[in-house]
Amino acid sequence: MTAAPANSGDYYILETEEISKHFGAVAAVDGLSIAIPRQGMTSIVGPNGSGKSTLVNLLSGTLPLDGGMVIIDGVGLKLVKAYETPAHGITRTFQEVRLFNQITVWDNIMVVLTNRSLFPAMLERAKPRYREQAQRILENVGMWEKRDSLAMDLSYGQRKLLEIGRALAVDVNIYLFDEPFAGLFPQMLERVKDIMKAMRDDGRTVIFISHNMDIVREMSDHLIVLDSGKLLTAGEVEDALNQEEVIAAYLGA
């Protein structure tokens, strides 16, 4: 662990306290306490079934917590409601790409830009501000030409990009990416990397799950290693990756 500054509430943007999640008898996340720094990019790694995706689901309210507390930017939550996460400053992508399939690419972006409250949304049409933002994001992820096709007609890589673009469109501080690099061609991989780096340089907290150690080394500043739902180690990337337990967990030695 690197030495945290005295005022750790400022240094860490996202913390968990003893959170757990059980599926039947299996503890997917088991009393996990982690802290993710505000600055830089953090990656979560671990073998299959170590609870990475469950952790992301818990942080984003997609799954309810069985116990423990999530602290987002100093606000402690025992119950993370999915629809409140953007207000807390969190958004995410999904491991299995989950777009709004039967609407257009354009609408997929627009839908996360518009007014959240019910009755104003009924009266609201697409404002020029939203249009510009959507265009900027679509151009950023290189989907502007595809804006009128249905999301279900896109290729896998394009869907992945669009999902990242959709997360990008939400203006929050913490971005959780669940395996953003899996299954991408090199060209698209570079694009995703560039997008994520730009976000980090913009001062956002970027958290991602990956299996690719080269990318983890290249991209991230901090590392969290999970194993069987527990924290194996956390800290600066090189320190963490060189620890014996991590090597053991990965190589199965």
Add this chain to the structure above:
Amino acid sequence: MDRLLANPGRLLAIVLTTAVVAYIGWKVILSPEQALQFTFNGLSVGAVYALLAMGFTIVYSTVWFFDLYYGAAAALGAYGVFYLRSQEALGGQYQVNTPFVNVVFAAVVAGVVAWALHTAFYNRLRSRFSPTVLRVGGGLLSAGAGAYTGIILTYPKELHVILSPAVGLAVALAALWGLSLIYRRIIGNRGLRPFLWVAALGAVILGAYCGLLIAQAPGAKLYLSWAVSCLLAGAVGLALYRGLYMYMRQRARSPLVMLVASLGILLAITAFTTIVFQSAPRPLPEPFGSRPWSIGGATIKGFNVFTVGMALAGFFGLLLLLKRTSFGRAVRAIGDDEEVSKVVGINTTVIIAVVFFIGAVFAAMAGVLSGHDTAIQPRMGLLLLLKGWIASVVGGIGNLYGAIIGGFILGVVEQFGIWDLAGEWKDVISFVVLILFLSFWPLGLLPRK
């Protein structure tokens, strides 16, 4: 206690259950005889629901969608009996005999038989005969089956005579199969062939005897008509899967597609039934056991006991089929993962088609039994369907034990519910039960693992 208070839904569920149990208990103490009467009524109604629910369950646990055709199957079963028996039993008052219907069912049976022959024998016999011979032979056989069905439907007065060869054949085959099974179990494959010749002789004699017996017994016509109409409804169910749902399942993105398609089928068959039989209620001929017995101050008809017995027999039969046979193992494998079952060499098309057949037969049986108890109406299918659906949800979707328990519970609760309310509210009670169950026990009483 703290956990209970933290979860108001659960608390409410417990309070409601206690209230219902207390209400029933209070009623039982208040007038035990009447309570017994309502229990009897509930069990006999519940048996019908349970039969439908079992039909639903076996299909749902295999292909994961509710086939609404089973509502139509229930109506088809009941109207099949009515169609076959309308000449004499009711004094010929509402006699119906429509050539169009006969032709349609003949065609369905011919198609199903052709498919069955093809899947069962084509590959096995291909090495010995040329494809043309097989096709012509199969075509002739299935055309014969279709024509036979047409004759049965056209001359229902002579049902027992027309069906006697078929019954004889069925008995002979069953006897032969049973004997060979026993021989193999006891002695093994040694000397099987000569034994089979002897056994075949015995089976033929037995079959002929049974056929003659049936041909001499006009009283058997009612029960023969049950079998015929249930099998026909089953054949339609199979044909629907093979001709329709199978293709939809390959393309569809959600089970709702099949649900809507089966809704269309239900709509079409219900309307067609109305055109042929008119919408007014019709009675079915009196079966046996229509005189009520008196037990402990309450009365129950012998036929209702038979209904409950049928539900239990159906349940145990299905249980045996699913747990003990290779067919049952295949069904469960497909329910767990269809792709994997395909890979390990299970012929999923055949298995699922047979499952649809069995489900439709159960639904038709439910329709026949409830039709004998009350009058029949073309619209009866929809309501029976919904009750069966509710029963299977209450018991636990996709669980056979749940289906039968859910059916009986729904029947009894419905009957106790109309004790203080008027009888016309019983459909409302069922749906309130459903919504309460879904809200508090969304997985039903016995959730599927």
Add this chain to the structure above:
Amino acid sequence: MRELARNPRAALRLTGGNIELWANLLVISWAVAFMLWQGVGFAITLGTVFAIWAILSVSLNLVVGFSGLLSIGHIGFFGIGAYAMAILTSDASYEQLRTEAIPTLGWPFFAALPVSVALAGLVAILVGIVFNRFRDDIYVLVSFGFAIISFNVFLNWRALTRGAFGIHEISRPEIGGWAFDGDLAFLALVVVFLAAVMLVSWFIVTSSFGRVLTAIREDEQAASVFGYRVTHYKLAIWVISAMMAGLAGGLFASWTSFIDPNSFILLESILLVSIVILGGLATIWGSLLGAMTFVLLEEGMRFLPFLPNEYVGQARQVVLGILLVLLMLFRPQGLVGRFKL
């Protein structure tokens, strides 16, 4: 264009695969031909029936097509609207049947219509809160339940609805001494309401709200992660749709001036869903097309020589059922739909 004139086959090739175009052409030309053949009086009746069904199917399409909730209970709200109208406006001077008398209030049409709409909306709030947790096939089952429960209430709550006797002498609309008692005037009124319903629906589905609804339809959980309270959205559209159905019910009761529970049976509800799916999911125009097809089917069949008149309704049901199966097989979005089931 000139090339098309020179080579008519090119036109066929251009339009051949365009089912939407052909569906539109077919239905509209069918309707026009029918009206020319049968004359104005017939067209007025047809138009009124069409407009009421169209209001219903547009409203149901908001739920089924745009929000992905396959509700088969919509006829219940239609019935609630109709009964509210009937009970409030049924004429006091009418000689009551001895058996089941209900109080007559004798309200004017335009006072009762808002009550019809509001009552349907109120019931929809309660029902929607319960139904919101269900999905897919279970949703279908409980929505069946709503249709059955509401039918049973209409039939069995005799003190309020006179049960199977039905309610007679429901008043026609009247405004400031000018009554819509002519059929043409009533048609005009219904068409105005239809236009209003279409306008409101169009406004809703093209707003941000409508876009969120389609997103919820596609992936509820993902939509909630982006900050939308999914249950509120579903409840809102459900209530709006129910209010429109209540409006249709009020108009229907006033038009027929007699209602009984048989107009609100489950089967009608299934027919309504088939209309919506037939016309096309997630389009407003498609619902009009579906309603038109439905009305024309029945009227068209009346003139088939081999079909006895009493079987027309049943024959239409057979055709509709078969159409539904074919659509599910080949075109799961309906004729001009934007959403595949």
